[in-house]
Amino acid sequence: KRIAVLISGTGSNMVALAKACEAADFPAEIVAVFSDKPDAVGLEKAKALGIATAAFARKDYSSKAEHEAAILAALDAVKPDLVCLAGYMRLLSGDFIRPYQGRILNIHPSLLPLFPGLHTHQRALDAGMKIAGCTVHFVTEGMDEGPVIAQAVVPILPNDTAEDLAARTLTVEHRTYPLTLKLVAEGQVAMGSDGRIVQTGSA
Numbered sequence: 736k737r738i739a740v741l742i743s744g745t746g747s748n749m750v751a752l753a754k755a756c757e758a759a760d761f762p763a764e765i766v767a768v769f770s771d772k773p774d775a776v777g778l779e780k781a782k783a784l785g786i787a788t789a790a791f792a793r794k795d796y797s798s799k800a801e802h803e804a805a806i807l808a809a810l811d812a813v814k815p816d817l818v819c820l821a822g823y824m825r826l827l828s829g830d831f832i833r834p835y836q837g838r839i840l841n842i843h844p845s846l847l848p849l850f851p852g853l854h855t856h857q858r859a860l861d862a863g864m865k866i867a868g869c870t871v872h873f874v875t876e877g878m879d880e881g882p883v884i885a886q887a888v889v890p891i892l893p894n895d896t897a898e899d900l901a902a903r904t905l906t907v908e909h910r911t912y913p914l915t916l917k918l919v920a921e922g923q924v925a926m927g928s929d930g931r932i933v934q935t936g937s938a
């Protein structure tokens with residue numbers, strides 16, 4: 736399966752996906768990494784891995800729709816089977832999602848539906864949670880609301896700062912995203928027309 740990855744920052748999840756794809760028996764290859772930030776460090780990492788990259792600075796476009804249209808055109812050119820959002824910090828409109836319905840994945844650093852949106856680790860600490868984690872889900876129009884495919888849990892320790900928790904969560908993100916991409920790329924898990932998870936367990 737052909738994968739396009741969208742990033743906005745460090746791209747550590749993109750690197751984890753790229754490393755997983757290097758395994759001969761992994762059923763996916765990353766064909767492009769796109770960013771809405773021309774200075775995203777992850778773009779340099781993708782280039783170092785030999786992956787085609789492109790940047791689409793929002794300020795270069797007159798509207799959100801124009802910005803998305805440019806990214807969509809670049810995606811159509813590389814013909815990905817799946818699109819992985821990995822630290823992509825912009826909400827996608829329905830016009831963007833529809834052509835890729837059920838084929839866009841996202842990783843979010845909380846146990847959805849808890850803590851959608853930003854600053855998830857500080858919010859978990861403030862709420863007195865004893866566990867935290869990450870969620871990989873299919874992307875739908877709402878923010879962080881698509882059907883959940885996989886989650887991983889980490890403990891919250893007594894003196895954790897948000898930074899401690901973020902670092903601990905990233906380690907499970909980097910394991911969970913590749914595992915989940917494999918399930919979807921193999922067709923073991925899909926998003927049904929009713930927006931719910933379909934598990935074929937074909938493998």
Ligand code: GRF
Nearest residue numbers: 744745746747748822843844
């Ligand atoms: C990660 O916590 C990820 O869950 C969130 O953005 C953070 C940075 O991701 N979406 P990355 O290092 O850019 O992959």
